[in-house]
Amino acid sequence: MHNKNAPILSDTDHACCMIMDKMSEGALVLTDEGTIAYCNQTFARMLSLAVSQVEGHDIFCFVQNHDGERLRHILSQHPHDAQIEIALIDCELKTIQTLFSIGELKHGPLPSAYVVVKDLSVSSETVTLEDKTRLLAEANKDLESFAAVVAHDLRSPIRHIRSFTELLLEHLQSAADQDSKHYLDVITNATTEVNTIIDRLLYWTSIGSSDVYFSRVDLNVLVRNVVNSLTQEAADRNIEWDIDDFPPVYGESNMLQTALTCVISNALRYTQMQPIARIKIANEPQTANLSNFVLSVKDNGVGFAIPYHETIYDVSQEMHSQEAFEGTGIGLATVKRIMQRHNGNYWASSHLNHGAMFYLELPLYLEL
Amino acid sequence: MSEKYIFLAEDNSNDVALTIKALNKCHIQNRLVVVTDGPEALSYLLSPDLENKPAVVILDLKLPFIDGFEVLRQIRANTDTQHLPVFILSSSVDENDRRKSMKLGANGYECKPISFNEFVILIHRICWELVS
Numbered sequence: 001m002h003n004k005n006a007p008i009l010s011d012t013d014h015a016c017c018m019i020m021d022k023m024s025e026g027a028l029v030l031t032d033e034g035t036i037a038y039c040n041q042t043f044a045r046m047l048s049l050a051v052s053q054v055e056g057h058d059i060f061c062f063v064q065n066h067d068g069e070r071l072r073h074i075l076s077q078h079p080h081d082a083q084i085e086i087a088l089i090d091c092e093l094k095t096i097q098t099l100f101s102i103g104e105l106k107h108g109p110l111p112s113a114y115v116v117v118k119d120l121s122v123s124s125e126t127v128t129l130e131d132k133t134r135l136l137a138e139a140n141k142d143l144e145s146f147a148a149v150v151a152h153d154l155r156s157p158i159r160h161i162r163s164f165t166e167l168l169l170e171h172l173q174s175a176a177d178q179d180s181k182h183y184l185d186v187i188t189n190a191t192t193e194v195n196t197i198i199d200r201l202l203y204w205t206s207i208g209s210s211d212v213y214f215s216r217v218d219l220n221v222l223v224r225n226v227v228n229s230l231t232q233e234a235a236d237r238n239i240e241w242d243i244d245d246f247p248p249v250y251g252e253s254n255m256l257q258t259a260l261t262c263v264i265s266n267a268l269r270y271t272q273m274q275p276i277a278r279i280k281i282a283n284e285p286q287t288a289n290l291s292n293f294v295l296s297v298k299d300n301g302v303g304f305a306i307p308y309h310e311t312i313y314d315v316s317q318e319m320h321s322q323e324a325f326e327g328t329g330i331g332l333a334t335v336k337r338i339m340q341r342h343n344g345n346y347w348a349s350s351h352l353n354h355g356a357m358f359y360l361e362l363p364l365y366l367e368l
Numbered sequence: 369m370s371e372k373y374i375f376l377a378e379d380n381s382n383d384v385a386l387t388i389k390a391l392n393k394c395h396i397q398n399r400l401v402v403v404t405d406g407p408e409a410l411s412y413l414l415s416p417d418l419e420n421k422p423a424v425v426i427l428d429l430k431l432p433f434i435d436g437f438e439v440l441r442q443i444r445a446n447t448d449t450q451h452l453p454v455f456i457l458s459s460s461v462d463e464n465d466r467r468k469s470m471k472l473g474a475n476g477y478e479c480k481p482i483s484f485n486e487f488v489i490l491i492h493r494i495c496w497e498l499v500s
Contacts, residue, residue: 155459155482160382163484167389195482202460211464 026098026117031110034059034075043117046098047090059115062088064095071100075113078104085120097121140208148205151198158198162191204334207255207341214342216365217253219246219295223281226260234268238276244283247293248365251342256362259338259346262331263297263358270301270356277301284359291366292344297358303350335360372498373399375422377409377439378457379432386484387426390491396498398423406434413439414446421452424495429458429465437472444473455494 017040020027026043028036036055044051047062060068064087074082081103088096097120105112165187172180227241249256264279271277277299284294332348339346343363350356374391378384384402391400401422403409409427412418425443427436436456443449456469461479469477476494481487492499 152460155480156380156383159459159480159482160386162482163386163487164382166484191482198460 026115026119028059028115028117029105030059030075030113030115032075032112034072037112046088046096046117046119049091053091062090064089074102078111078113080104086117088117144205144208147201151201151205154194154198158191158194162188162195165191200334204337207334207337212252212255212341214250214252216248217251217256219249219256219362222253222257222260226257226264227281230261230265230268237268237272239268239271240276240278242278242280242282244281246283246295249293249342249362250365251362255338255341259335259360262335263360266332266358267297267299267301267356270303271299273302274300292361292363295360295362297360298355300355303352303354303356370420371399372423373401373420374495374498375409375413375425376400376402377404377406377426377431377436378402378428379404379430380428383428383480386487387491390484390488391495393488394492394495394499396491396495398495398498405432406436406439409439410434410442413443413449413452416448418448421449423453423498425452425454426494427454427456429456437468440469440472440474 017038021041023040023042026046027038027040028043029038031037036057036059039051039054041051044054047054054062059071063071067084067086070084071086074084079102082101084100084102086098086100088098090096099118099120101116101118102113103115105114165184169176169181169184176184223243223246227243231239231241264281267279268277271279279300280296280298282296282298284296286293332346336346339360339362345361346359348356348358374396376384376387378387388400391398401412403412409431413421413425427439429436431439440454440456443452443454450473453475454473455476455478456465456474457478457480458465459480466477478490478494481490
């Protein structure tokens with residue numbers, strides 16, 4: 001198996017050789033001039049050769065010229081511990097990128113070096129969680145950009161369908177019978193729906209955009225804006241508001257206002273059947289994470305059973321749902337995304353006929 | 369007095385057709401000059417031979433080769449054309465685009481509505497000077 005001309009190895013060495021043949025990395029012992037005194041199976045396999053075809057030869061036979069010079073230079077320095085990237089050439093003249101870890105061997109009769117050879121083309125098991133997270137984030141960004149471009153491109157044909165349908169209706173006028181008018185109405189309504197879906201999709205992608213500017217946001221102002229405009233819209237209803245004071249948060253005010261509008265108008269909607277709608281917007285005490293705080297919206301409405309609630313996080317359902325949260329333009333899955341973009345959180349709890357609680361966790365604005 | 373006309377830079381033929389119909393609906397009978405890309409828009413508007421300038425310039429934001437922003441920028445940079453009323457039209461509302469349009473000196477940034485009837489109202493507003 002091993003070259004007869006190689007230096008004679010003792011029994012212990014043989015045992016070590018057996019272990020070394022099982023290594024996932026290549027292992028070499030080189031003489032001062034670069035002759036391969038010993039190599040393990042793994043190294044030979046890298047070159048698609050047998051051990052006997054490798055031992056006794058110069059390492060430089062298997063290394064690209066330029067790298068060979070660098071290797072020669074390093075070996076001449078008798079390094080204690082060096083690392084160098086080397087391009088190996090196998091028996092089919094294919095290149096294999098490797099990392100040579102070189103160290104001096106002082107125990108033999110002749111000066112020599114040991115080398116551990118790591119194949120760089122094999123994917124490492126040590127891809128860090130950080131790497132994976134970054135790759136995932138990049139893939140998501142690509143998908144979002146693509147979605148935004150597609151959504152924008154859809155606007156034109158939808159506009160043409162809708163506009164020319166209106167022109168057709170006008171053109172037919174009295175010639176259009178009831179059925180024709182009805183069909184054209186259906187087409188018109190469908191274009192409105194598509195347009196709304198495009199709006200939601202574009203808004204969704206804008207949340208993840210890097211263009212967003214975060215700063216100190218006065219939540220009290222936002223909450224009062226939302227409450228005032230919703231109260232105006234629901235002028236005919238009897239609503240009791242109970243609103244706490246809130247600390248400033250670190251965020252983007254348009255997104256936060258949108259999220260608040262969705263959650264609070266949701267509360268109004270679920271309390272439609274109540275003679276008096278009672279909505280409490282509270283500042284919840286936070287003990288676990290002192291850099292965040294929680295805003296809760298509690299209503300005395302019909303509530304919902306938790307299994308239903310899980311489906312409202314289904315984004316695809318939300319994009320299509322017509323009756324869900326009309327007028328807010330977005331749904332709860334988008335609220336959740338806005339909270340995540342703020343490194344915050346969002347959750348809800350409820351019992352049927354006992355109202356609902358919606359929680360928004362946000363990072364406090366900390367004065368430096 | 370030279371005739372007043374409208375200048376439109378729009379690459380989509382359906383949108384051009386809708387603009388013509390909208391102008392008809394508004395009873396605007398002025399001539400409409402149409403170009404289909406940025407370079408054409410610039411070579412027309414910035415030509416030193418252009419004696420009669422348009423009464424209104426309507427620019428689609430997404431134009432081939434040179435976009436509406438760049439055309440606007442050059443219109444405003446040229447002393448002969450810097451006072452022209454220019455409106456930017458876009459398929460979607462984008463606040464960044466709106467801000468940029470205003471910063472570059474547009475008279476307005478408008479979203480092309482999907483409804484033709486709303487588009488007529490938009491054209492009426494942009495070209496109100498020409499409405500008879």
